[in-house]
Amino acid sequence: MSDTLRVILGDQLSHSISSLRDATPGRDVILMCEVDDEATYVRHHPKKIVLVLAAMRHFAGELAKRGYTVRYVRLDDPGNTGSIAGEVARATRALAIDRIIVTRPGEHRVLESMSTWQSRLDVNVDLRDDDRFLVDLAWFDTWANKRESLRMEHFYRQVRKRLGILMDGDQPAGGRWNFDADNRRRLPPDIAPPRPPSFKPDAITRKVISLVKRRFPDHFGEIEPFGLAVTRKQALATLDDFVANRLPRFGDFQDAMKQGEPALFHSLLSTSLNIGLLEPAEVVEAAESAFRAGHASINSVEGFIRQVAGWREYVRGVYWLAMPGYRDRNALDARRHLPGLYWGGETRMNCLAQCVDETRRNAYAHHIQRLMVLGNFALLCGIDPVEVNEWYLAVYADAFEWVELPNVTGMVLFADDGFLASKPYAAGGAYINRMSDYCRACHYKVDRKNGDAACPFNYLYWSFLDRHRDKLRGNQRLAMPYRSLERMSNDKLGAIRHDSREFLTRLDAGAVV
Ligand code: FAD
Ligand code: DLZ
Ligand code: SF4
Numbered sequence: 196m197s198d199t200l201r202v203i204l205g206d207q208l209s210h211s212i213s214s215l216r217d218a219t220p221g222r223d224v225i226l227m228c229e230v231d232d233e234a235t236y237v238r239h240h241p242k243k244i245v246l247v248l249a250a251m252r253h254f255a256g257e258l259a260k261r262g263y264t265v266r267y268v269r270l271d272d273p274g275n276t277g278s279i280a281g282e283v284a285r286a287t288r289a290l291a292i293d294r295i296i297v298t299r300p301g302e303h304r305v306l307e308s309m310s311t312w313q314s315r316l317d318v319n320v321d322l323r324d325d326d327r328f329l330v331d332l333a334w335f336d337t338w339a340n341k342r343e344s345l346r347m348e349h350f351y352r353q354v355r356k357r358l359g360i361l362m363d364g365d366q367p368a369g370g371r372w373n374f375d376a377d378n379r380r381r382l383p384p385d386i387a388p389p390r391p392p393s394f395k396p397d398a399i400t401r402k403v404i405s406l407v408k409r410r411f412p413d414h415f416g417e418i419e420p421f422g423l424a425v426t427r428k429q430a431l432a433t434l435d436d437f438v439a440n441r442l443p444r445f446g447d448f449q450d451a452m453k454q455g456e457p458a459l460f461h462s463l464l465s466t467s468l469n470i471g472l473l474e475p476a477e478v479v480e481a482a483e484s485a486f487r488a489g490h491a492s493i494n495s496v497e498g499f500i501r502q503v504a505g506w507r508e509y510v511r512g513v514y515w516l517a518m519p520g521y522r523d524r525n526a527l528d529a530r531r532h533l534p535g536l537y538w539g540g541e542t543r544m545n546c547l548a549q550c551v552d553e554t555r556r557n558a559y560a561h562h563i564q565r566l567m568v569l570g571n572f573a574l575l576c577g578i579d580p581v582e583v584n585e586w587y588l589a590v591y592a593d594a595f596e597w598v599e600l601p602n603v604t605g606m607v608l609f610a611d612d613g614f615l616a617s618k619p620y621a622a623g624g625a626y627i628n629r630m631s632d633y634c635r636a637c638h639y640k641v642d643r644k645n646g647d648a649a650c651p652f653n654y655l656y657w658s659f660l661d662r663h664r665d666k667l668r669g670n671q672r673l674a675m676p677y678r679s680l681e682r683m684s685n686d687k688l689g690a691i692r693h694d695s696r697e698f699l700t701r702l703d704a705g706a707v708v
Pocket of ligand 2: 203204205230239243279300301
């Protein structure tokens with residue numbers, strides 16, 4: 196009889212995970228459970244639910260092939276309690292378990308639940324670190340505790356030096372740590388991005404698609420076509436495809452947006468990384484090898500590695516350092532409800548309409564769409580961080596709270612008062628026009644600053660700075676716009692305030708904006 200239960204969650208699908216490290220085939224039982232609670236605590240995009248459940252089923256099959264005993268609970272199994280804690284309790288009783296081994300989860304609410312298992316179930320719980328990251332949390336805490344303020348760029352350089360990533364001796368490859376300045380090109384019309392990889396659902400995934408259609412018919416988002424990687428083999432194929440076809444231009448067009456081209460030169464690796472099909476070390480290694488082989492230039496490779504070895508690791512460290520209070524931060528006192536346009540409601544603002552529509556169809560938008568269009572609008576309008584976080588967590592297939600929350604609360608909304616980022620990423624329509632082709636097909640005129648035809652981002656930007664003068668005026672990185680604001684005539688400022696008030700009143704009333 197087995198007395199040890201090893202629990203694997205839906206984003207822990209790595210054969211190297213710490214909870215499986217000393218498992219012996221045929222002896223311990225591995226528990227994997229599909230549960231309603233995880234699909235509905237926020238109403239996840241159906242593509243995300245399919246991704247996780249299909250990947251879980253494939254992973255369970257791989258474990259079984261390796262000789263492990265897997266207790267796999269399906270969403271529609273009779274007796275399914277609907278929660279991870281409920282399924283762990285049920286398995287513990289049914290199998291007379293006296294020891295549970297589990298890897299730390301990616302979300303604080305799950306960690307809170309796990310911390311009660313030992314006393315509630317009267318079993319020994321061995322909670323192991325999640326070491327599928329480049330940096331462990333103890334090292335991050337030591338690094339963070341030594342500093343007055345946290346900055347990603349400092350952290351990233353330490354990680355590169357410590358792990359020897361993209362280094363020539365003790366110097367950064369290419370002679371600079373950061374090639375961001377080279378990475379801001381708009382996409383010229385004659386460059387067609389390669390088709391992103393897509394995997395035809397097999398019988399297992401097709402069954403999950405039917406199940407999710409039946410169980411969650413009213414969640415926001417299109418379930419089909421479904422082509423996300425659900426196995427390690429497919430994830431590796433996505434990585435190979437990225438390195439061969441898109442990495443060489445990743446840097447140049449990293450910030451570009453183009454109508455009808457959701458992926459551009461992005462890697463599409465976040466889902467595979469976040470559920471455990473790929474590890475960041477192998478992704479970084481593949482990118483660095485492409486640079487060393489002369490296949491991709493330094494601005495692309497450094498730009499990509501900064502996202503994976505820098506931002507991804509940094510936001511994870513910030514999340515665990517700042518939780519649980521981080522979820523309640525609202526430094527700019529933003530109280531507005533999330534408008535219906537985020538859920539596909541009609542809007543005449545073409546950039547928002549395009550980004551929401553791509554999100555609905557693909558459960559994906561790339562970084563600049565999330566930050567400078569959807570996020571920027573939420574920031575400028577003062578939308579409540581709780582509602583904005585809930586939206587981002589629900590709609591993206593790669594969203595898990597450890598990575599979603601710092602990006603939204605810290606990077607987008609500045610709701611943490613600058614704990615994560617040195618300034619709010621606020622911008623007017625000119626930025627969106629420079630980096631995209633959205634404005635050409637828009638009802639509004641991006642070069643108009645005021646009046647009914649003006650791009651709303653233009654007056655909302657200045658009105659945001661005006662509203663938050665007391666808090667933001669002293670920020671060195673906003674010195675230039677604040678100098679312009681101070682020089683602005685009363686008439687101009689009056690028009691900005693008027694247009695913003697009118698716009699926000701209409702937004703709150705549910706009018707089409
Ligand atoms: P690429 O552009 O190809 O980047 C490569 C990889 O770098 C990504 O796969 C990802 O693992 C990592 N990465 C890039 N930027 C970040 C970042 N800011 N933080 C953490 N990792 C990063 N990413 C998520 O994985 N889950 C989320 O829930 C999530 N929410 C976001 C919310 C907002 C408001 C913003 C601004 C960003 C968010 N990101 C999130 C980061 C980023 O937008 C996505 O990782 C990226 O768009 C995924 O697409 P890709 O794999 O093609 O990324
Ligand atoms: C996202 C998700 C979904 C939709 N369903 C499940 C599930 O049925 N079973 C499971 O173990 N995990 C699921 N997940 C992933 C969990 O939400 C994730 O493991 C926790 O949020 C911790 O990061
Ligand atoms: Fe967006 Fe303004 Fe451009 Fe319209 S004009 S697409 S609202 S930035």
